[in-house]
Amino acid sequence: MPSVDGRAGPLAGVRVVDLTAMVMGPYCTQIMADMGADVVKVEPPQGDDIRYVSVGPTRGMSGVFVNVNRGKRSVSIDLKSDAGKTALQALVAQADVFIHSMRSEAITRLGFSYSEVAAMNPTIVYTNCYGFSRRGPNRALPAYDDTIQAACGLPFVQEQLTGEANYVGTIVADKVAGLTALYATMMALFHRERTGEGQEVEVGMFETLASFMLVEHANGAMFDPPLGPAVYPRSVAPNRRPYRTSDGYIAVLIYNDRQWAAFIDAVRPAWACDLYSTLEGRAKHIDSVYARLAETLSQRTTGEWLDLFHALEIPASALSSPSALFDDRHLDTVGFFETVDTPSGPVRFPGVPTWFSRTPGRVAGPAPELGADTAEVLGQLGLDGGSDQG
Structure with missing residues (x-):
């Protein structure tokens, strides 16, 4: 069923307040947007850093940003100001999901820890996207994809395979953690549908990739006593290659x-x-x-x-290449790519990889310019819609 704003998909009617940046969290919420959720991306006045890290038709609209933030609405507010905090509180009051990728101490200093947000909206699903779980000694360490790959043994197994320690050629930690944040949030929403109870969810990139790596590599090390090292021989066989x-x-x-x-x-x-x-x-x-x-x-x-x-x-x-995927006959036949008109020209997005018989998702729309929806969103809340609140 379409939501009140006309969106369709299995998450139509779900409202998400998104304080994530870079790739892990935005990839999670991008899928929510494609599946019909109304995702309000809350950005600081300078914007999400990922806006500026690769090519794009205009400054602040890099290819990576445009892809993982498509279909969202951007609200630019200064959360260190009283006006910015008031605006976020109003957004939280009407949300189903609150998701952020700040360190625990930072979100607490702003006044939006789980306990504080739950006091504003008791049924909310509150998802923390961290580099390391706050329950462990590494909780305060910064984390990016490369460092998490290293901490979880990916360069080690690449060395077994190729003779040289290397990262894999994709930001696998960010993306796997983003998918994990998505399924964890969906499970919490499912629980809320059954019971009416909101709850807090925590997803650590390190723990997520450790789990991902150990699916096969735990191998003989799982047993007591161990029957062998934590490595899956087929994956690291030196002759395993095209x-x-x-x-x-x-x-x-x-x-x-x-x-x-x-x-x-x-x-x-x-x-x-x-x-x-x-x-x-x-x-x-x-x-x-x-x-x-x-x-x-x-x-x-x-x-x-x-x-x-x-x-x-x-x-x-x-052997293919990422560029060749844009001309792949199978992907073309199944309608994988969707072209969306944007203010800076048409964009051919890689589309939704899943299929639903009753509630299909689709590319939710173009990515927003920084703060493009501030006036509209805050105006709907009865607040001053001036840009860069604070």
Whole structure:
């Protein structure tokens, strides 16, 4: 059902006060906006720093900012001023969700800790996005994606894989933590729908990525006594990499026994033997398996291998790039990209990756200029709508 402002989606009618910045929190609330929530982004007079870190059609509208803040309304207020605090209190009174990414001490100094916000609105879901949980000794440390990757062992496992410690080529800690903040907030909203109770939620980027890394890498270290180190051998096998073909590269994972038998029957490599015939055997000798496959896959073109693997229903892909995704035939067919007219020209957004039969989401609209909605939003609350409150 559409909300009063015409938004549609499973979160239509949900009001979110968003005090997050950079990527973790804004990615969480961007998905809420695409799913129909009315997200009011509260920014300081200078704006969210991520406005200025990459290219954009105008200053303060970088590509990263535009993507993770699409469909939101921007209110620019000085929360250190009495007028700014009054404005935020009025927003909180009508909100379903309050989400921030300040350190605990900072949000408390401003007068918007959970206890204070819950006193204004007892049923609110209050989500804290932190670098480290405030319950631990690292609670006061600043955190960014690179430092969290390092703290959680990502460069370590990259070194096992490639011989050199490296970050992965995407801000995985920010994005995984943003998705975690989203599902945690949604669970709290679900509880409120059942019971009428609001509550406080805490999401630490460090704890989130530690959990993410240990899904497979906990491995033998989980047991008492430990049965091995905290590492998943297949992920860090030195020969685990895209295979070079006679004219390029291919990614393929011949994983289960059916797939393996079909491949061996079709190709009949000279090195085929009982040692590799079962998943258990291949797992024990995984780096040798990768090396053997590399020898064989170098003998045909990428296209020839793709035709064979697709015919055998073995997962395989040619190597692509982020730029190539904009011309991907599958993404185009499913309508993944959505073009939105904005004041600075059309923007082709990567769209909503999920599908709902009754309440579909969609790109909620353009990202806001700094403070573009201050007058409108505060005017609706009966407050002075002047920009940069305070």
